[in-house]
Amino acid sequence: MSSYLSHSSSENLAGAGELAWFVAKTRYFRQELRMRDELGRRGVDAFVPTVSVRKSRGKGTFEKVLAPNILFVRASKNDACLLVSRDLLPIQFVPDCATRRMMMVPDKQMEDFRRVFDLSLVEGGLVDEPLELGEKVRVTKGALRGVEGYVVELLGRTYVVVSLIGCLWARAQVPRAWLEKI
Secondary structure: OOOOOOOOOOOOOOOOOEEEEEEEEEOOOOOOHHHHHHHHHHOEEOOEEEEEEEEEOOOOOOEEEEEOOOOEEOOOHHHHHHHOOOOOEEEEEOOOOOOOOOOOEEEHHHHHHHHHHHHHHOOOOEOOOOOOOOOOOEEEOOOOOOOOEEEEEEOOEEEEEEEOOOEEHHHHHOOHEEEEEO
16 A cells, blocks of 8 residues: 555645645754744744653653654755754754655644644544555544544454554544545
8 A cells, every 4th residue: 555645745745835744854862952942933824743751750741752863854945954954953854765855744734743642632643553454534523624644443442543654653533424535
């Protein structure tokens, strides 16, 4: 089955001034949140998949990064390149193996992933390993209406699974009646 990431449509997403989500890696270990916050201060939208975790002695919480060294940056291609070359931020953009261009995630796919991920923190969050994926579906009702992903059944429950760049998966439980085959 092909990856949910659409390589052919992603090539046309970001011209010189159009915004797109680019996949980036931090150059230094455990710098994802610092880079996300720095980009936010510069007015650049950035996303790092995290979960809130209670500290060991119950004194507050902290953000645990679920995809080490990975962050997603929404910018034009030119602005993304300037973040590294002119502003010298310690990040590098991940190349797409097929096109050798900066890897991009379409807006719809990122929106679907973030919506499922936000809703799924209690039910699952990121899936550790690829699951046996079923048919491609669209959610027709509820908070996830319009989300496209794959249907998976685990222990009698139905989930919609959304993938990013073929290595991050989020899932949320959805009634089977709310799914339509695409």
